[in-house]
Amino acid sequence: MSRFKVAVQVVPRRGLLDPQGKAVADALHTLGFGGVSSVHVGRHLVLDVDASSEADARKLTRQMCERLLANPVTEDFEIATVAPA
Amino acid sequence: MSRFKVAVQVVPRRGLLDPQGKAVADALHTLGFGGVSSVHVGRHLVLDVDASSEADARKLTRQMCERLLANPVTEDFEIATVAPA
Amino acid sequence: MKFGIVTFPGSNGDYDAYRAPIDALAEESVYLWHKDHDLQGADVVILPGGFSYGDYLRPGAIARFSPIMQEVTAHARRGGPVLAICNGFQIACEAGLLPGALQRNASLKFVCAPIALRVENADTIFTSRYDARQLITVPIAHGDGRYSADEETLDRLEGEGQVVFRYAPDRLQAAEAYNPNGSMRDIAGIVSTEGNVLGMMPHPERAVDPVLGSADGLALFESILQRVAA
Amino acid sequence: MTVTARPGDPTITPALVAEHGLTTDEYDRLVAMLGRTPTFTELGIVSALWSEHCSYKHSRPLLKTLPTKAPYVLQGPGENAGVIAIGDGLAVAFKIESHNHPSAVEPYQGAATGVGGILRDVFTMGARPIALLNSLRFGSLDSARVRYLFAGVVKGIGDYGNCVGIPTVAGEVVFDPAYEGNPLVNAMCVGLLKEEELMRAVAEGVGNPIIAVGARTGRDGIHGASFASEDLSEASDAKRPRVQVGDPFTEKLLLEASLELIRSGHIVAIQDMGAAGLTSSSAEMAARGDVGVVIDTLKVPAREEGMTPYELLLSESQERMLVVAKAGHEEEVVGILQKWDLTAAVIGEVIAEPVYRVVEGDRVVAEFPGIRLVTDCPTYEPEARESADVKSRRARDPHAIPERAEEADPLWTLERLLLSPTIASKRWVYQQYDHTVRTGTVIGPGGDAAVVRIRGTDRAIALKTDCNGRYVFLDPRVGAQIAVAEAARNVACVGGRPMAITNNLNFGNPKKPEVYHQLREAVAGMREACEALGTPVTGGNVSLYNENPTGAVYPTPVIGMVGLVESLAHVTRAAFTTDGDAIVLLGDNTDELGGSEYLQRIHDEVIGAPPRIDLRAEQALIDVLLEAIRAGTVRSAHDVSDGGLAVAIAECMMMDRGRLMGAQVDLSPWKALPLRALLFGEAQGRVIVSTPDAAAVLAIASRGGVKATAIGTVRASSGLLEMTIGSRKLRASVGSLADAYHEAIPRIMQRTASAQDVALASDSVV
Numbered sequence A, B: 001m002s003r004f005k006v007a008v009q010v011v012p013r014r015g016l017l018d019p020q021g022k023a024v025a026d027a028l029h030t031l032g033f034g035g036v037s038s039v040h041v042g043r044h045l046v047l048d049v050d051a052s053s054e055a056d057a058r059k060l061t062r063q064m065c066e067r068l069l070a071n072p073v074t075e076d077f078e079i080a081t082v083a084p085a
Numbered sequence C: 001m002k003f004g005i006v007t008f009p010g011s012n013g014d015y016d017a018y019r020a021p022i023d024a025l026a027e028e029s030v031y032l033w034h035k036d037h038d039l040q041g042a043d044v045v046i047l048p049g050g051f052s053y054g055d056y057l058r059p060g061a062i063a064r065f066s067p068i069m070q071e072v073t074a075h076a077r078r079g080g081p082v083l084a085i086c087n088g089f090q091i092a093c094e095a096g097l098l099p100g101a102l103q104r105n106a107s108l109k110f111v112c113a114p115i116a117l118r119v120e121n122a123d124t125i126f127t128s129r130y131d132a133r134q135l136i137t138v139p140i141a142h143g144d145g146r147y148s149a150d151e152e153t154l155d156r157l158e159g160e161g162q163v164v165f166r167y168a169p170d171r172l173q174a175a176e177a178y179n180p181n182g183s184m185r186d187i188a189g190i191v192s193t194e195g196n197v198l199g200m201m202p203h204p205e206r207a208v209d210p211v212l213g214s215a216d217g218l219a220l221f222e223s224i225l226q227r228v229a230a
Numbered sequence D: 001m002t003v004t005a006r007p008g009d010p011t012i013t014p015a016l017v018a019e020h021g022l023t024t025d026e027y028d029r030l031v032a033m034l035g036r037t038p039t040f041t042e043l044g045i046v047s048a049l050w051s052e053h054c055s056y057k058h059s060r061p062l063l064k065t066l067p068t069k070a071p072y073v074l075q076g077p078g079e080n081a082g083v084i085a086i087g088d089g090l091a092v093a094f095k096i097e098s099h100n101h102p103s104a105v106e107p108y109q110g111a112a113t114g115v116g117g118i119l120r121d122v123f124t125m126g127a128r129p130i131a132l133l134n135s136l137r138f139g140s141l142d143s144a145r146v147r148y149l150f151a152g153v154v155k156g157i158g159d160y161g162n163c164v165g166i167p168t169v170a171g172e173v174v175f176d177p178a179y180e181g182n183p184l185v186n187a188m189c190v191g192l193l194k195e196e197e198l199m200r201a202v203a204e205g206v207g208n209p210i211i212a213v214g215a216r217t218g219r220d221g222i223h224g225a226s227f228a229s230e231d232l233s234e235a236s237d238a239k240r241p242r243v244q245v246g247d248p249f250t251e252k253l254l255l256e257a258s259l260e261l262i263r264s265g266h267i268v269a270i271q272d273m274g275a276a277g278l279t280s281s282s283a284e285m286a287a288r289g290d291v292g293v294v295i296d297t298l299k300v301p302a303r304e305e306g307m308t309p310y311e312l313l314l315s316e317s318q319e320r321m322l323v324v325a326k327a328g329h330e331e332e333v334v335g336i337l338q339k340w341d342l343t344a345a346v347i348g349e350v351i352a353e354p355v356y357r358v359v360e361g362d363r364v365v366a367e368f369p370g371i372r373l374v375t376d377c378p379t380y381e382p383e384a385r386e387s388a389d390v391k392s393r394r395a396r397d398p399h400a401i402p403e404r405a406e407e408a409d410p411l412w413t414l415e416r417l418l419l420s421p422t423i424a425s426k427r428w429v430y431q432q433y434d435h436t437v438r439t440g441t442v443i444g445p446g447g448d449a450a451v452v453r454i455r456g457t458d459r460a461i462a463l464k465t466d467c468n469g470r471y472v473f474l475d476p477r478v479g480a481q482i483a484v485a486e487a488a489r490n491v492a493c494v495g496g497r498p499m500a501i502t503n504n505l506n507f508g509n510p511k512k513p514e515v516y517h518q519l520r521e522a523v524a525g526m527r528e529a530c531e532a533l534g535t536p537v538t539g540g541n542v543s544l545y546n547e548n549p550t551g552a553v554y555p556t557p558v559i560g561m562v563g564l565v566e567s568l569a570h571v572t573r574a575a576f577t578t579d580g581d582a583i584v585l586l587g588d589n590t591d592e593l594g595g596s597e598y599l600q601r602i603h604d605e606v607i608g609a610p611p612r613i614d615l616r617a618e619q620a621l622i623d624v625l626l627e628a629i630r631a632g633t634v635r636s637a638h639d640v641s642d643g644g645l646a647v648a649i650a651e652c653m654m655m656d657r658g659r660l661m662g663a664q665v666d667l668s669p670w671k672a673l674p675l676r677a678l679l680f681g682e683a684q685g686r687v688i689v690s691t692p693d694a695a696a697v698l699a700i701a702s703r704g705g706v707k708a709t710a711i712g713t714v715r716a717s718s719g720l721l722e723m724t725i726g727s728r729k730l731r732a733s734v735g736s737l738a739d740a741y742h743e744a745i746p747r748i749m750q751r752t753a754s755a756q757d758v759a760l761a762s763d764s765v766v
């Protein structure tokens, strides 16, 4: 068993209303950052996972995303990094 | 001017209570993912930034983080990627 | 008749849901503990409002794995009535008892206000004591009430009469601002295909006594009583 | 036992003592008390317990003068909350607390944890929280920073209370440049209990275990109650978090578990770990019981590795409680906590020896002789002198201020006042608060006072926070009297008999003579008003050093009033309801203008004496109003306050936005008064009622010695405010007044709403 540091990104499914993304964009414009567009806000999760291999850690993480971390109706997830902790 | 795709991660500052991370860790344990620890939940932002260069895009992004995207009192941010869009 | 109200960690509408059948119908209520596997013979299960598990991660995401939810799901499969209110609606969607999902209000703000609803289907076990298209006033109190589903699901819900309540303009809300959370197609409440699970963001259990401003939720409990006792 | 310094602890130097906020004199007292040099841990403990926040050293002598007794007061000051009996064996516990400084740094978490703290103060008394209130002060909303603070504080209060499931039913929000840079965030909680379930935080019973309950202890907020210093314990300090993060979910579990514990009979005392955390909770419980205690810091469940006794004792991590259990009942206590997924750990014991002792395993790291730790703190009565600036402001004649050209049309002035964020509808705020949960809220926010029913009875309680800091600034004694009277008047308007108050003294640096003068005079005024109105003080909180670069905030003694509504049939609302009802003014109009919102808003002047107050007349007004309400003759009641008579009448017409009412009003009897004083002056002792039976109301008023005048008629569908003053006729559309009043704050907040939403939407709870 080794420990892996895993990062997961959960983002609103494309095409769905993203009021938070819109609010961020509006606010940035108000603050004078005019050259910003297409803002989206999702969740960033970091966790330590004990697994026998990197592949195993990845598999476990995928299962966690499918069961809990992302809502399949509205969100997509992506496993960003899996690295020895 | 070119357009860059930027990803930013904002996470709760270390040492501060992260009740959300704890709740997610507990839930994962209940679901049988016993080998998970040290869970933290933050935000993942993706945005398009118009800038003269990659360095410029990075600089703008840093300013946006400092002014708006991260709460300087309770959060740390990290610019994950800056790439031509 | 017996109402069973589930208490999840962080539920806070369980008390109101517990009182409503007792105070308004003189029927029986029992609390059901999330760690148990026992519905205590409840005829109707209420998943109440609140912030189960603090709404951490997503509202309802963690609560749906509670032991009691296995029993609630089995009860629903048997055709038993389930009334899922607010956080309960979120849990029911996460648990797959109802289609769709509830997302952050479009305003990004929690909103507590009396709200006008139109009864879209007065033919369910929950709404038989209302008139079709009746306008009622019921409080809402939520930060994540924006009902979302894909177009196909929405069309099916509408086609099958599963949309039970819709936000509607009345004297309190300007016509352009009556939808308090940005729900798709103004949906405030839906029933399952079999008609025995109702999920809704507004709080009928907070509207059973005129002294609190509205008793328009009373007919919902009376409908259940009439149909389930029959 | 011999106390030994821990390896690695800094040595005690004058600089270290000063960093801990102790004066030389205080340090000498400490050394005398111990008979030796303190250890670092001891210095930390004393700096916390003798801090202003915990010791009330600049306010205690003043607070002692407040009236605290009435036959129905079950618990006065000195406990976590005051308690009054309301009949049928039921009682209410209530208390107010400030979180001003944390909210200035981190508005969302600062306000949220303020709510958490006051909830714990109430449920530790054995009471189930049934209502939350708040009292907020910010600078001008024209500033983006202020809008950020305002949005963050409101969201923090809302998210915390909403999640725990306690309705936020009333409050007040005032915007004034005087609070720029130093917002005030006061939160009040009210709980319900059976008299026999009243629990006090008094440690007793030698051998009884002391148990830490709830969240683990982290390094947060260690600077909280005492001092700010960067280079204390070498390593982690740069990253040492200054803010505490609230976890309302854990609070909800803690609430349920604590009430279950209290009712179980397994414990003898419980107190929250608030300011100065474990130190103050354990020392205060021991002092109240006049017993000794020993705490072993190695046994305290910690969130991080390597925490020192100093850190564990002073941490202000949230959602924690300290319990004294009955010996032999530890398992039952742990069992109840486990049911709620919370942890409990025995960390100490009540001992016979009269000492306060802290050990770290085998080593004694701190030991004080008994209760002297709490009682030996010095108190101060510094020099008091009224500021010359205030004196000269008060002496100025408001009538000498020339009118602006636009004021030729008083409706212009009226609209400007309705647009003032201090007067305008606060719906933008309270829409973010769940005020209907627990199905007890008969009148929620937006009315004169909140009304929360007591289930199982026909009664209700009426609740309100109030204070006009500008009046207190101009005349602290009168201003404080008005604060009490206004709170009482509000409670009476909804049909409640004022019973008792809690208060929050928000002042500047008491070492400044002009600030101490304000404090002393305000407390005196509060005393006089509470005596006159029969509303004893059952507790409160003091927040000093509220200063910004330009000086102290307005002295703001916020009053939290609790009243009793004897029957739900008496519940009365502010809005006009019925066409043809007579409008009756109780009380009299005057030529006063000093300290008014009108002068501030229209002329940018803070001058003149605040309105006179006659406490006997206030009592008579309350009696008359309640008699008329009980007689069933009153259809609506609303007191006249900020903005004066014209604003109050307009509010009665448009408060219920879904049912705007027109009105015809004739103020000719006062046509000799300066018009702006009549319309916008803030004379005290006035209430507007609407009634189907004006004669009955006038008769009750005349018997009660209160001037009453029928001034007009409700015209449900005229859509107009029609006012006659002698030959002068004014007409305004209610719709446009309502638009100003209801949309003022949303429009301002829209300007940058998105900016705050981004920063805030992400804050954990949502």
Ligand SMILES: Nc1ncnc2c1ncn2[C@@H]1O[C@H](COP(=O)(O)OP(=O)(O)O)[C@@H](O)[C@H]1O
Pocket: D053, D054, D063, D066, D076, D077, D078, D079, D080, D081, D082, D097, D121, D274, D275, D503, D504, D505, D537, D538, D539, D540, D541, D542
């Ligand atoms: N302004 C005040 N008037 C009367 N009593 C007060 C006032 N301020 C504080 N007290 C009382 O002093 C005691 C200690 O208050 P405090 O330290 O704020 O309690 P806590 O530990 O809950 O913060 C309480 O009983 C409180 O009611």
Ligand SMILES: [Mg+2]
Pocket: D080, D121, D272, D274
């Ligand atoms: Mg306390």
